[in-house]
Amino acid sequence: MKAMKKWMRLVALLAVLGVVAASCGSDEESAGADCEAGETDGDLAFFNWSEYMDPDLITAFQDEFGVTVTEDFYPSNEEMFAKVSAGGTGYDVIVPSDYMISILVSEGMILELQKDAIPNHVNVSDKFNDPPFDPGSVHTLAYQWGTTGIGVDLGVTGPDVPLTWGLLFDADLAEEYGLSGRISLLDDPRETVGAALKYLGYSLNSTSADELAEAEAVIADAVSRVAAFDSDQYSELVVAGETIVGHGYSGNFLWDFEEGESEYTYFVPDEGGTKWVDGMAILVDAPHPCTAHAFINFLLDAENGAQLTNYNWYASPNAASEQYIDQEVLDNQIIYPSQATMDRLEFIEDTGDFEIEYTDALTRARG
Amino acid sequence: MAVDAPTRSPGDGPPVLEGTSEVATPGLEREAERAKARQGFLLGLPTIVYLLLFFVIPLGFVVAYSFATRTRSGRTELRDFNLDAYARLGDDIVMTVAWRSLWMAVVATLICLVLAYPLAYYISTRSPMVRNLMLVGVMIPFWSNFLIRTYAWRVLLDSDGLVTQAFEFIGLGDGRILFTSNAVILGLVYGYLPFMVLPLYAAIERIDWSLVEGARDLYASGWSAFRRVVWPLSRPGVIAGSILVFVPSFGAYVTPAILGGNKEGLLGSYIVLQFLSARNGPVGSAVSVVVLAVMLVATLVYFRSGGKNL
Known part of the structure; x- marks a missing residue:
């Protein structure tokens, strides 16, 4: 029986060594391969928000470069972070938002982009170059931007609804418009707690424990009237008649409203709300950094950028794309809000140590 | 449910399951038993390795993580082991x-x-x-x-x-x-x-x-x-x-x-x-x-x- 014990020990040892070796491998500092413009080094793994990419663009990229693109999707920045922070995910390109970009940069999780491999970086509008969350646009280039607000089925509420976050949080308004059990909130700590903070008249980047506690109470009170916390299907739920008001992103609502039979609207509440920019970034442990650069360059092409906006109805940060974007999209104030609306909007910023308080507040509030 | 299946772990001492008199040919008998046990082990080896790699070791990670430290960005780091999570x-x-x-x-x-x-x-x-x-x-x-x-x-x-x-x-x-x-x-x-x-x-x-x-x-x-x-x-x-x-x-x-x-x-x-x-x-x-x-x-x-x- 001794021999068998030895066997077992050997197997266990090998297994442990294997795991250790595997985990060490992923810690290796990627030296940031030197890529030429248009150079590819294998198939691309793309980790993106759900319902955010035109499948035709993926096909076009595959055809042009002879590589295969694998897409995976996430519903919130936090979920994306949780998955990539372990390392070794095999993803090349991710699309984090503003504040998450700061976090990823400070954690050293995304590469400095090689601008010479992305000649189209000059297409990005000045407004989106050198953003506060990534000074000098060293690590990211803007993908799309938009706002977060409320989508409403006007067929149920009637045409005049108050433009307030109260539609999501206020018991009296819920009573008046019959919204109880017909509300969805984003399953996203910064957005949902941020909306409650705005409703209370605070900044959505508040780092005051008292203000956050108030916001948490507002959400906790609303939970009994909320049908679902959902970051994927909020617009489908409104159009299906399952919810009447939904908290979500401008483009997705517009997209799905086209399908519905009722009258709908999307608005950013008068209290103000979130504007956001998502940037394209390459993970430090990306297996195919050159294909990743080629992909970012491809999406920043003037016509491709326009095709993306014409498809997903989020605003384009690509200055060169404007001439190719459909006029009805450019004229749509939901996609390109007026200056008056823009003035009421805030970017979500990295709150540093306080970041975790937001996620904990939402976790507690939903009970 | 295989819980009642006769199991024999290494080191159980002289096997008696067959009910043979081991006094007669103790050496031979034991050798045959060992060969049989080894054979069984080899047959089970792929499954044992599989379970070890994809069940026991990951489970060990989960246990280790539960005592680990959470950084300000929400990463889990395997250091300063503590009981905060259990609290x-x-x-x-x-x-x-x-x-x-x-x-x-x-x-x-x-x-x-x-x-x-x-x-x-x-x-x-x-x-x-x-x-x-x-x-x-x-x-x-x-x-x-x-x-x-x-x-x-x-x-x-x-x-x-x-x-x-x-x-x-x-x-x-x-x-x-x-x-x-x-x-x-x-x-x-x-x-x-x-x-x-x-x-x-x-x-x-x-x-x-x-x-x-x-x-x-x-x-x-x-x-x-x-x-x-x-x-x-x-x-x-x-x-x-x-x-x-x-x-x-x-x-x-x-x-x-x-x-x-x-x-x-x-x-x-x-x-x-x-x-x-x-x-x-x-x-x-x-x-x-x-x-x-x-x-x-x-x-x-x-x-x-x-x-x-x-």
Whole structure:
């Protein structure tokens, strides 16, 4: 029986060594391969928000470069972070938002982009170059931007609804418009707690424990009237008649409203709300950094950028794309809000140590 | 359930199972036994390695993570091992979630048992041909993916859904149950019913019906014959089925997320929430470890108590 014990020990040892070796491998500092413009080094793994990419663009990229693109999707920045922070995910390109970009940069999780491999970086509008969350646009280039607000089925509420976050949080308004059990909130700590903070008249980047506690109470009170916390299907739920008001992103609502039979609207509440920019970034442990650069360059092409906006109805940060974007999209104030609306909007910023308080507040509030 | 299979671990001393007199040829006998044991081990090796690599070691990571430190950005780092995560388990919210999960799992298990028992009884008393057809029928749902079937329920249960309209038609008022705990229980019962039917069927089918005849001959009423003969003899199936339904219901994630609207957390969703949204690996791991331990103990106790009849 001794021999068998030895066997077992050997197997266990090998297994442990294997795991250790595997985990060490992923810690290796990627030296940031030197890529030429248009150079590819294998198939691309793309980790993106759900319902955010035109499948035709993926096909076009595959055809042009002879590589295969694998897409995976996430519903919130936090979920994306949780998955990539372990390392070794095999993803090349991710699309984090503003504040998450700061976090990823400070954690050293995304590469400095090689601008010479992305000649189209000059297409990005000045407004989106050198953003506060990534000074000098060293690590990211803007993908799309938009706002977060409320989508409403006007067929149920009637045409005049108050433009307030109260539609999501206020018991009296819920009573008046019959919204109880017909509300969805984003399953996203910064957005949902941020909306409650705005409703209370605070900044959505508040780092005051008292203000956050108030916001948490507002959400906790609303939970009994909320049908679902959902970051994927909020617009489908409104159009299906399952919810009447939904908290979500401008483009997705517009997209799905086209399908519905009722009258709908999307608005950013008068209290103000979130504007956001998502940037394209390459993970430090990306297996195919050159294909990743080629992909970012491809999406920043003037016509491709326009095709993306014409498809997903989020605003384009690509200055060169404007001439190719459909006029009805450019004229749509939901996609390109007026200056008056823009003035009421805030970017979500990295709150540093306080970041975790937001996620904990939402976790507690939903009970 | 292979729990009672004769097992022999290394170092048990001289094997006596074969009942041979080892005094006669001790050396040869032992050598043959060893060769046999080695053969068995080699045959089992792939599975042992598999379980070690993909079950034991990951489980070790979960345990290690539960004592780890969470950084300000929400990464989990394996240093400064501490009990903070376990301290959080006493929080009201964790308790609420745990009780709610327990309650839902118990209700789902009981409903499954009540629904499955008559069906299993019926199936096992049919002719072999009919029996096999009905068993295939029970298993047909497994041919399509659980996620897709759960989404299908969402369509049935939504405001314009068939179920909702039927409820309203027969006058049960506002039949809206999507995104309520009733929808979650319905989804659980639907999803795990076959796991209750199959072991029950296996147990009932094995019953020697002459025992029931005997009971009736001794003037037992039908109910009494059931209560004192059939039910005790089918107990192993009841226990196995209950465990197969209770365990996954207790940790359910997909069903509450899709049919319950991702609120009113159950333990499964709470753990996922900790990992993906709250980015709190240590707390998520600690909850997992405790759930695992509780389940293990409960299952052992359950088996022990039913063991006499197994």
